Amino acid sequence: MTKVIPIVALDDAEEALYEIRKKIYPRAVSGWFARWRWVVVFVTQLVYYGTPWLVWNERQAVLFDLTARKFYIFGLVFWPQDFIYLTVLLLISAFSLFLFTAVAGRLWCGYACPQTVYTEIFLWLERKIEGDFIAQQKLDKGPVSARRLRLKALKHAVWIGLSLWTGFTLVGYFAPIRELVFSVAHWSIGPWETFWIFFYGFATYGNAGWLREQVCKYMCPYARFQGAMFDCDTLVVTYDEKRGEARGSRGKKTDYKSQGLGDCIDCHICVQVCPTGIDIRNGQQYECIGCTACIDACDQVMDKMSYPRGLIRYATENSVDQQFGWHEMLRRVFRPRVILYTVLLWAIIIATGITLWYRVPVKVDVIRDRGAMSREVEGGLIENVYRLHLLNTQEKPQRFVIHVSGIEGLQIVGLNQPQEIASAASKTVALDVRVDPEHVPKGNSRIEFQVVAVDAEGREAPGTFSIHEKATFFNR
Amino acid sequence: MLKKMMWILWPSFIAAGIGVGIVFTLVDPTELVVHGDHVHVSRTTVYSLGFFVLWAITSLASAMSCFLAAATDARKPPQRS
Ligand code: SF4
Numbered sequence: 401m402t403k404v405i406p407i408v409a410l411d412d413a414e415e416a417l418y419e420i421r422k423k424i425y426p427r428a429v430s431g432w433f434a435r436w437r438w439v440v441v442f443v444t445q446l447v448y449y450g451t452p453w454l455v456w457n458e459r460q461a462v463l464f465d466l467t468a469r470k471f472y473i474f475g476l477v478f479w480p481q482d483f484i485y486l487t488v489l490l491l492i493s494a495f496s497l498f499l500f501t502a503v504a505g506r507l508w509c510g511y512a513c514p515q516t517v518y519t520e521i522f523l524w525l526e527r528k529i530e531g532d533f534i535a536q537q538k539l540d541k542g543p544v545s546a547r548r549l550r551l552k553a554l555k556h557a558v559w560i561g562l563s564l565w566t567g568f569t570l571v572g573y574f575a576p577i578r579e580l581v582f583s584v585a586h587w588s589i590g591p592w593e594t595f596w597i598f599f600y601g602f603a604t605y606g607n608a609g610w611l612r613e614q615v616c617k618y619m620c621p622y623a624r625f626q627g628a629m630f631d632c633d634t635l636v637v638t639y640d641e642k643r644g645e646a647r648g649s650r651g652k653k654t655d656y657k658s659q660g661l662g663d664c665i666d667c668h669i670c671v672q673v674c675p676t677g678i679d680i681r682n683g684q685q686y687e688c689i690g691c692t693a694c695i696d697a698c699d700q701v702m703d704k705m706s707y708p709r710g711l712i713r714y715a716t717e718n719s720v721d722q723q724f725g726w727h728e729m730l731r732r733v734f735r736p737r738v739i740l741y742t743v744l745l746w747a748i749i750i751a752t753g754i755t756l757w758y759r760v761p762v763k764v765d766v767i768r769d770r771g772a773m774s775r776e777v778e779g780g781l782i783e784n785v786y787r788l789h790l791l792n793t794q795e796k797p798q799r800f801v802i803h804v805s806g807i808e809g810l811q812i813v814g815l816n817q818p819q820e821i822a823s824a825a826s827k828t829v830a831l832d833v834r835v836d837p838e839h840v841p842k843g844n845s846r847i848e849f850q851v852v853a854v855d856a857e858g859r860e861a862p863g864t865f866s867i868h869e870k871a872t873f874f875n876r
Numbered sequence: 877m878l879k880k881m882m883w884i885l886w887p888s889f890i891a892a893g894i895g896v897g898i899v900f901t902l903v904d905p906t907e908l909v910v911h912g913d914h915v916h917v918s919r920t921t922v923y924s925l926g927f928f929v930l931w932a933i934t935s936l937a938s939a940m941s942c943f944l945a946a947a948t949d950a951r952k953p954p955q956r957s
Pocket residue numbers: 639644647663664665666667668669670671681697698701711712
């Protein structure tokens with residue numbers, strides 16, 4: 401049996417809906433979930449605004465120094481050569497997102513996404529200035545008055561102030577933030593820094609002040625493909641239709657069951673609080689960002705009516721259909737897809753941790769001199785010229801001795817040993833490698849450079865390391 | 877119209893961001909040679925300009941996709957259920 405679902409009509413309706421987007425005035429909610437969301441907002445924003453101010457080793461603890469091409473993250477310094485770690489970070493984020501989505505739907509959207517968080521903060525400011533959602537609507541519909549202009553000007557000024565601070569903080573991750581403060585105070589801030597502060601500030605203001613839920617509906621790719629990570633055992637914000645229908649208003653004392661009514665009193669509070677303006681009672685919709693505002697709101701209504709809470713609640717599709725309880729629901733969290741995501745995630749994290757722990761604090765690149773491939777020098781020796789690019793990833797100076805091996809009688813000339821490299825710096829050294837032609841065949845031969853860390857006296861101290869780097873030696 | 881702008885500018889913004897990241901981890905702007913001469917501007921300038929050039933190109937691609945998709949949809953006969 402095939403079921404044909406009419407698509408066209410819905411598309412048209414939707415098209416019409418967003419072309420004449422009505423401003424949504426979400427009603428404020430309080431409750432258990434709302435409190436937790438605010439905790440998360442506070443923590444994430446504290447981390448975001450606070451991190452650039454932390455100090456480590458007498459420098460900014462977290463700084464993505466683009467002009468020096470070095471990334472500092474607490475005790476670690478990353479270079480462009482460490483590109484792999486960026487990829488790994490992306491992988492970890494992706495798998496965490498898959499995992500969270502499979503277990504409990506759009507947790508990310510509801511609690512942590514900057515779009516939600518800033519919208520939440522902006523809404524809060526709007527309420528503080530203009531009053532609750534009814535006052536706001538009245539203000540917008542009412543005549544242009546001095547009071548309206550004053551409130552609007554104040555609101556936008558506060559919004560813009562917060563946005564600029566946000567932009568400033570972002571730039572502070574890429575340029576030392578304390579110097580940035582100084583240059584802002586002295587009007588000597590660079591053109592690009594200024595530009596990016598305003599660019600990001602403007603983006604924040606536009607997204608959180610004006611676009612709001614439209615970003616989630618039309619711009620967010622995650623909102624569209626998260627459905628693929630869902631299954632019938634994913635926890636999502638759900639309206640318990642079996643319990644709620646038939647909806648209808650009634651007095652508090654009425655024996656509604658005998659009238660054939662369900663628990664939903666059709667008060668529309670859940671619709672009023674929804675920041676994306678949907679009615680959760682129509683079932684799962686991709687617009688729902690899982691913000692749980694409707695859960696809190698409906699629970700309050702249920703309390704007032706002295707009905708049990710949870711008409712709208714976190715539940716899985718299976719649990720609502722088959723009406724099983726928390727235990728069964730929790731048991732079903734451990735299903736193959738979740739276990740797979742978890743194992744992969746931990747495998748990546750542990751592997752990364754190990755490689756970071758054993759990271760050798762120097763990197764060596766051998767660059768062959770492109771001009772002269774090979775030449776004969778005094779004494780009949782064959783000479784090749786190399787450049788070694790040495791990178792000290794530690795935040796203290798290091799000294800190195802360079803050896804070469806692979807052909808009998810190989811020797812290095814024209815190099816002062818040991819070589820010292822300043823903390824977190826790089827150096828290119830040129831060196832000539834010579835050998836008696838008797839020991840080396842025509843064409844290419846493999847040789848190997850060895851870079852050995854030494855102490856101040858030039859000795860190989862115990863616990864030091866050495867790096868081997870392959871190269872070719874050419875003999876005409 | 878606003879919606880179309882969002883569809884075009886936002887994905888291309890992400891793509892350009894990734895592109896700039898990859899290009900400039902491999903290439904140091906101070907080693908760039910344009911028309912046989914080294915560029916004499918700060919790295920920040922090269923990064924920023926590089927980003928906007930890439931963004932312009934990726935936006936063009938997005939806009940083209942948008943245009944093609946719209947042109948195809950318009951020719952579809954109305955579906956009946
Ligand atoms: S808040 Fe609860 S009772 Fe009120 S309309 Fe929504 S689901 Fe029904």
